[in-house]
Amino acid sequence: MSDAPGRSHGRKSIRATLQPRDLLSETPELVSAWQARVVTLFPGAFPGILGESLTGKALQDGLWQLSPIDLRPFGEGRHRNVDDTPAGGGAGMVLRADVVSNALDLAMAGTPEDRSDWPLVYLSPRGRRFDQAMARRWSRAQGVTLLCGRFEGVDQRVLDAWQVEEVSLGDFVLTGGEIAAQAMLDAAVRLLPGVLGNAASTEEESHSNGLLEHPQYTRPADWAGRAIPEVLLSGNHAKIEAWRRAQSEALTQARRPDLWARHVADRDGD
Ligand code: SAH
Secondary structure (H helix, E strand, O other): OOOHHHHHHHHHHHHHOOOHHHHHOOOHHHOOOEEEEEEEOOHHHOOHHHHOHHHHHHHHOOOEEEEEEEOHHHOEOOOOEOEEOOOOOOOOOEEOHHHHHHHHHHHOOOOOOOOOOOOEEEEEEEEEEOOHHHHHHHHHOOEEEEEOOEOOOEOHHHHHHOOOEEEEOOOOOOOEOHHHHHHHHHHHHOOOOOOOOOOOHHHHOOOOOOOOOOOOOOOOOEEOOEEOOHHHHOOOHHHHHHHHHHHHHHHHHHHOHHHHHHHHHHHHHO
16 A cells, blocks of 8 residues: 555544444455454553554554554443452452453454464463564464553453463563553564565564574774674675674573573474
């Protein structure tokens, strides 16, 4: 898509004002686009950084589609309450199972039966840690639904009933799932065909082959008395490749003994 009117009025405005009925009547041309549906109390936080640079261009071009689903309208009563105090006492508030489940009805509408074709994920510090392999799996699915928690989290029953997979951004606690959702979507979207200009760059970067990436340099060749390693200016591609490989292995060994051990096991197992 390169026509200007489509960019400024078509897809974007649909997303920004997404209501339940819009979700169920996606325009046919977008059906094949990779879908991200995000249940959140803060739909205004999306697309956020995902609207910039390569992920933003891909969004405008229809390579993927983002549907923030506001949890608030599913709330109870005049004030649309979405949370209540924790059973058993204690600090904070918990998102209600009935409210979240009604939002998931919409967020999972029309998705394939098999969750490997459309993961349903709760962003949670208790979850399995997100990694490049998971990003790749998501990017090969038709889409994902992400549930962003707030406060103390979500009533366990809705997670059980929907068999939601819990995924963590890392071993720390955020105030909500939105930043984690954006980080994970970024990692998945950049793997979609056509999103990065140079597809080869996802094959050689950190974590794709189980190793950390070699150092990168650019002009000027001399900066503040520091020169670019000579081999990189040699034009000898075999030598450059060997140097990069050696750097990549040395870095991984020094910084990430866990990755290195796995790499060695895989290599020697071959
Ligand atoms: N009481 C919970 C933490 C709640 S933090 C606990 O101790 O496990 C509030 C929300 O932020 C969570 O519901 C979750 O959606 C999100 N969140 C916090 N840390 C996260 C992390 N490391 N990865 C992904 N989501 C996280």
